[in-house]
Amino acid sequence: MGLVPKLWGHGECQCVGAAGSVGGVACLWNPLRLHLVWWAMSRSSTSEVLSSLEIGEVVLFSNIYAPIDLPCKHNLWSHVAGMRRLAPFHPWIMAADFNAILELSEKKGGVVRLEPSSVLFQDSISRLQLVDIKPSNGVFTWNNRRVGENWIAEWLDRFLWNRQGFGNIFREKKAAQIVLSEITREIREHGLSKDFLREEDKAVKVVEEWETREEVYWKQRARIDWLKEGDKNMTFFFNSVKARRHENSIPILVNDRGEQCLSLEEMSREALQFFQSLFKEESQGETEEENLVLACIHSLVSREMNEQLLGPILMEELERIVFHMRKGKALGPDGFLIEFFQEF
CATH class of the missing domain: 3.60.10.10 (Endonuclease/exonuclease/phosphatase)
Incomplete structure (x- = not known):
């Protein structure tokens, strides 16, 4: 070498x-x-x-x-x-x-x-x-x-x-802005000189550099892929991140007994029990009164609809679903993106 x-x-x-x-x-x-x-x-x-x-x-x-x-x-x-x-x-x-x-x-x-x-x-x-x-x-x-x-x-x-x-962007940006403000104050009090002008240009470049990094940071956190570099929209990106975080969080779960589940362990256990009972086949009423009530409830799924739901999945249905899925998404732990199935 x-x-x-x-x-x-x-x-x-x-x-x-x-x-x-x-x-x-x-x-x-x-x-x-x-x-x-x-x-x-x-x-x-x-x-x-x-x-x-x-x-x-x-x-x-x-x-x-x-x-x-x-x-x-x-x-x-x-x-x-x-x-x-x-x-x-x-x-x-x-x-x-x-x-x-x-x-x-x-x-x-x-x-x-x-x-x-x-x-x-x-x-x-x-x-x-x-x-x-x-x-x-x-x-x-x-x-x-x-x-x-x-x-x-x-x-x-x-x-x-x-x-x-x-993670240091916000601290460094604040420090750079303070330095620029001090130089601006000196110019205001003592007048403009070549040295002050040189220091001001250098400080402005540092502030702009940290602003650019902050913008890129919020863009990546917000996952806004349709905006381009150069847009000064840090407030928009920040609000997008907060909105996504709020939508994806569950602070409290209330079970069927009216009890609040606050801890992650309690919410996980309650969610597991809920979906286990949701997808478990339930028997008919065990008492005569329950059977009388069930007999008064009209079925919303006809015999033809039930046969269609239980019938084999058609290739045309699969193709329609696959080609309507958004690109860039992985289907599961194998890591195969939807583009793979759409192309091959």
Whole structure:
């Protein structure tokens, strides 16, 4: 890897050499803008804690060229998790060729299925609280350079960032706004100068950077996928998150005896009993009075309707339901998206 520092010139870098024609990864940075605090390497990755000389922010940056075989992938993710434990509070950016897809939609051609390496990839991202950054143009980053039925393309290269780093957005944005307000006050009291103008421009850029991060944060939390970058709608995104959280929460359950269930354990037990009794076949009335009452209730399901409900499921019915389902949804623990069934 001696060629990389030579080509990079006066910049700094950390490199892991390739094993023959496989692997090899390098992290390059400008020492005039970033200061290396500490670094670590493995056979497939480099991790650097870099400090910005302009705004003073410290970031953990990991570069990965993932191996092919599963045991080595397990070792890689253990090493990456160890790096995170050494820098638990800094924003974390990961650039990598993971040699694995996350979803079935990230592959075209060949056998389209989720391998164990993809399951490991999904579990690692969830466990380390990483967020996948979707590309603005295209999806596939690799193809086998063949044509026709032999063509295979996959999305293997991607950037990830951690959610915890975004937890400091609101504090950092507030601090940046205070700095900008102080500079504005100084200009108001002492007049504008080149030094004040330079400091003000720098402070404005810092505030705008944190505003952009806040906007992206709320967009991802709100899952509003039809709005584009640049819309200054943090209030809308925040309200969307609160609305979704409110709709998805059950603070209290009241059972058929009128008793309130407040704890998660009580609500889980009550919900289980309710649905067990709901779907259990009930017998006819056990007393003559009950049978007389039941005889007065007209049946809402005719014999023809009942036969239709109990009849075999038609392929036309399945196709109509499948093709009306929203894209991007997984049907169950197998991870197959609805696009798979709509296409194949």
